[in-house]
Amino acid sequence: MGNNTSTKGRWTVAICGIIMMVLLGTVYGWSVFKKPLMESHGWEGPKVGMAFTIAIFCIGLSAALGGRFVDKAGARKVATLSAILFGIGTLLTGLADNIGALWLIYIGYGLIAGVGNGLGYITPIAVLVRWFPDKRGLVTGLCVMGFGFGAAILGQVAPLVIPSIGVSGTFYLFGAIYLIVLLIVAQKINNPPADWIPPAASKKAPAAVKESVDLMGALKMYQFYILWLLLFINVTAGIALISNLSPMAQEQIGLTAAAAGTIVFISSLFNGLGRIFWASMSDKIGRKTTFLLILGTQVPLFIILPQISSVVLFAILCCYILACYGGGFATMPSFATDTFGPKNIGNIYGKVLLAWGIAGVVGPMLMEYIKKSTDSFATALYIAAGMLAVGFILALLYRRPKSAS
Structure with missing residues (x-):
């Protein structure tokens, strides 16, 4: 056969x-x-x-x-x-x-x-x-x-x-x-047949390691914890902004609820567009470089965001941040597959996604607590900038394993 x-x-x-x-x-x-x-x-x-x-x-x-x-x-x-x-x-x-x-x-x-x-x-x-x-x-x-x-x-x-x-x-x-x-x-979502031979990755696209590792093997690799933290940091920063974007726009810029809702809608579109942009970009420049750009370019934006009074500039910064938020989600599955191989990626990437669940609680709670304590969102945004800077350093420390065996 x-x-x-x-x-x-x-x-x-x-x-x-x-x-x-x-x-x-x-x-x-x-x-x-x-x-x-x-x-x-x-x-x-x-x-x-x-x-x-x-x-x-x-x-x-x-x-x-x-x-x-x-x-x-x-x-x-x-x-x-x-x-x-x-x-x-x-x-x-x-x-x-x-x-x-x-x-x-x-x-x-x-x-x-x-x-x-x-x-x-x-x-x-x-x-x-x-x-x-x-x-x-x-x-x-x-x-x-x-x-x-x-x-x-x-x-x-x-x-x-x-x-x-x-x-x-x-x-x-x-x-x-x-x-x-x-x-x-x-009913149409199935794994490839056992005898299926996949097409070769292009020369530009990063290939997965030659031998796949199982979950226990992945947990013994420092790369697993770097990827987990990269996702956690990017989601914490992004969802902290998402969960309070409308009230921030109303308080900081003086917009009506309806106008703030328009910014929320437009930035949501960039959340989606950023996913395809950064993920496809990672096929060309590599997953590590993509995450360095996603994390590093957000740091100054979170620092200056609380000082913005222009509606247009505020909207542009929020759209870019949400594009990076979505881009992290889109790039991480390929990053994990390149690192650990495709065979057991469902189990391994599922554990990486725990970072999403925890960050989904930490980000909004951070914003709510600091807003209640200081009557301002600024401090929480500065903390998010610091976390993103730490994430940038962690991404620099990542080295792709030669083999996942």
Whole structure:
């Protein structure tokens, strides 16, 4: 029997993976439901916001644990489970609004949908780095770009739907869409056949190490901890800004809530565009150089951001920072695959994604605590600049292993 060298079906896998990521990325649009829920039930803002915090933590945790199942049980099974959990969790959130049960929102949106989201996030990434060794940065960039665009799409659609069918009806509608569409695309998300011979990577694109390492082997390598910290630092800095971008724009620049919302929307688009830009760039200049640029160029921006009074300049800086935030997500899967090999990347990269879950809690809490203590966001932004500088030094210390055996 000859070796299978066909690449015909891999773009179908990629398109289905991108569709899955767009739908899962709507989790970042939670803020559009926050005010309606507060007004309907009289719930306090921090209590409603806790649902999002639980969801982000569960996404990171389930992605860390789910990567192993992608490698062992198969991508299609994990993607199918993700579709069921994310759809049911969203439907339960609609029920929670109907009966006025905040605890059920924590379980439905935070726990169930969060776990489903994390399982779904790691699956297309782990699959596509195997299907596209010749375009690893580009295809993972396209994939996670979809995740970045999901929030922007929901942010425009949900406010138009909520006045017509209410918050609960909107969750029921989206939950049904998630369940049906995700179940369909999940059936196409599979690893390459065992006899498949991948196309060679281009001379410019970094190749993975010749021998793949397992999780225990990766944990013995200092490169694992550098990659973990690079992701943690970039996400902490970026999500600290994202979680408070609207109030910052209103307080610092004097914008109305609607005008601040426009900056949030535009910067969300750059969050998505930055993912494809930096990921494809990493195929040409290398993952290490890409992260040096992502981290290093943000340092002065976080330092000067609190001093900006121009609306245009403030928006430009925020758009660039969010492009770097998204770029870190998009480049890291290829960085990890180049370092540890593709065979067990689902399990290994899942553990790297724990940095996302922890940073998703640390970043917003840092901003909230310092804002409450100093009545200003400036100190938190200076701390973020310091963290990014440390990340730049860590990236300098990275050396690609000659072999992962």
